[in-house]
Amino acid sequence: MATNSLFLLPGDGIGTEIMAEVVKIIDWSNAEGLTDFSTDSGLAGGCAYDAHGEAISEDDMAKALKADAVIFGAVGGPKWDNVPYDKRPEAALLRLRKDLGLFANLRPAICYPALADASALKRELVEGLDILIVRELTGGVYFGEPKEIIDLGDGQKRGIDTQLYDTYEIDRIARVAFDLALTRGKKLHSADKKNVMKSGVLWDEVVRGVAKDYADVSFNHILADNCAMQLVRNPKQFDVIVTDNLFGDILSDVAAMLTGSLGMLPSAALGAPDPVTGKRKAMYEPVHGSAPDIAGQGIANPIAMIASYAMALRYSFGMTELADRVEGAIAGVLADGLRSADIAQENRKTVGTQEMGAAILAKLKA
Ligand code: IPM
Ligand code: MG
Numbered sequence: 001m002a003t004n005s006l007f008l009l010p011g012d013g014i015g016t017e018i019m020a021e022v023v024k025i026i027d028w029s030n031a032e033g034l035t036d037f038s039t040d041s042g043l044a045g046g047c048a049y050d051a052h053g054e055a056i057s058e059d060d061m062a063k064a065l066k067a068d069a070v071i072f073g074a075v076g077g078p079k080w081d082n083v084p085y086d087k088r089p090e091a092a093l094l095r096l097r098k099d100l101g102l103f104a105n106l107r108p109a110i111c112y113p114a115l116a117d118a119s120a121l122k123r124e125l126v127e128g129l130d131i132l133i134v135r136e137l138t139g140g141v142y143f144g145e146p147k148e149i150i151d152l153g154d155g156q157k158r159g160i161d162t163q164l165y166d167t168y169e170i171d172r173i174a175r176v177a178f179d180l181a182l183t184r185g186k187k188l189h190s191a192d193k194k195n196v197m198k199s200g201v202l203w204d205e206v207v208r209g210v211a212k213d214y215a216d217v218s219f220n221h222i223l224a225d226n227c228a229m230q231l232v233r234n235p236k237q238f239d240v241i242v243t244d245n246l247f248g249d250i251l252s253d254v255a256a257m258l259t260g261s262l263g264m265l266p267s268a269a270l271g272a273p274d275p276v277t278g279k280r281k282a283m284y285e286p287v288h289g290s291a292p293d294i295a296g297q298g299i300a301n302p303i304a305m306i307a308s309y310a311m312a313l314r315y316s317f318g319m320t321e322l323a324d325r326v327e328g329a330i331a332g333v334l335a336d337g338l339r340s341a342d343i344a345q346e347n348r349k350t351v352g353t354q355e356m357g358a359a360i361l362a363k364l365k366a
Helices: 014-031 046-052 058-066 090-099 167-182 198-211 224-233 245-258 303-315 320-335 353-365
Strands: 004-011 037-041 069-074 104-110 130-136 148-153 156-160 187-192 218-223 240-243 266-270 282-286
Touching: 004 014, 004 058, 004 090, 014 037, 014 069, 014 303, 014 353, 058 090, 069 090, 069 303, 090 282, 104 167, 104 245, 104 303, 130 167, 130 245, 167 187, 167 198, 167 240, 187 198, 187 224, 187 245, 198 218, 218 224, 224 240, 224 245, 240 245, 266 303, 282 303, 303 320, 303 353, 320 353
Parallel strands: 004 037, 004 069, 069 282, 130 240, 187 218, 187 240
Antiparallel strands: 104 130, 104 266, 148 156, 266 282
């Protein structure tokens, strides 16, 4: 019997194409005896809506809850623009995050040397970039109630979202971020809008309290808007950035582009360790979306998806060596000059999804 279980949710659009490349890597590492994964797959997003009338079925939710790790592709597309709000493709993602308690979202942005020229910023600004955004993922305005549109009459409506954070939510995400900072550059920025938001005032108060337990980490407060500006002005000043759900969503897209393409950025969403087994629920997904504009053409970049699988090896299974190997294989094919369309460069070979996946697999086998 396999020792570890993976539940694959490829989703919509390019999700299925890039997941196929991960499956080839899993098959290889299982065959080599490097891993012992059992895999099962389900439907999430628009494809689940088409099949069951829900963004994710109860059956697939149960499987996600049971698995050692969920590997998620991407969801959404114009086809489902008009489905009821609570059944829209993104609802699957949000429910998985919430029901699995995946409060800690790790979004590393690493600029591979070979891609320093693919960034919209000058090479010297991004070369060697290695930052980690730690985004709170189960609270804030994404989930706060009330969340509704009310009719005020006279043709007026009011849209309401609620930003709220409790002490424990800020405390636990801050500790994850400080712990990670200790393993890296020992520098942490906490981004909020305490100049206009009460939730930001509390955020800062709690993070500062946690900082006292981490004397070895240099702590810096930064306003979220300034953080966005500094990320494009001088990104290498950052090591770990901890921030809330909404600011983390935005800042991680900014950080992603520093690396050349959104197609490069993996992520891990982690729950709290189980008090008895120490195991945490986890889901791994690329930061990019389902890219309906290029879906089905075989040109999507599978790197963020494959790098997300590497994060699963590292964070869910402690397989550091194999994770390093997968990441090394990605760096290797880029150094060899292979590029997908999103990171295409002059004098480099542009390849499709399968060719990129095959090249990464070939490097792993070498
Ligand atoms: C992300 C995405 C999601 C988010 C969407 C698809 C709901 O943008 O993971 O960054 O806003 O969290
Ligand atoms: Mg986003």
